[in-house]
Amino acid sequence: ALKITLECINCDVCEPVCPNQAIYMGEEIYQIDPDLCTECVGHFDTPQCQLFCPVDCIPHDPEHVESQQALLQKYEGLQALQ
Numbered sequence: 613a614l615k616i617t618l619e620c621i622n623c624d625v626c627e628p629v630c631p632n633q634a635i636y637m638g639e640e641i642y643q644i645d646p647d648l649c650t651e652c653v654g655h656f657d658t659p660q661c662q663l664f665c666p667v668d669c670i671p672h673d674p675e676h677v678e679s680q681q682a683l684l685q686k687y688e689g690l691q692a693l694q
């Protein structure tokens with residue numbers, strides 16, 4: 613999963629472009645739910661939030677490092693819920 617750092621300026625650009633609705637407004641800044649973030653695997657070649665964030669504050673989350681296969685499995689699990 614990716615994570616949003618404190619450099620976030622709450623511009624609201626990332627939230628609507630996430631295909632998994634993983635981004636939400638937290639207490640102070642936008643946040644990413646790691647259970648929903650597939651790093652855009654299954655939807656896009658590039659993480660959309662990273663692509664559109666104007667201040668480049670969405671790195672990989674070191675606490676949620678996942679293989680491509682794990683991300684694909686998460687994507688398939690989320691699809692099955694729909």
Ligand code: SF4
Nearest residue numbers: 630649651652659661
């Ligand atoms: Fe959503 Fe993709 Fe960003 Fe993860 S990487 S939060 S799935 S837009």
Ligand code: SF4
Nearest residue numbers: 620621623624626665
């Ligand atoms: Fe914050 Fe970047 Fe999302 Fe804007 S696009 S709300 S700066 S994480």
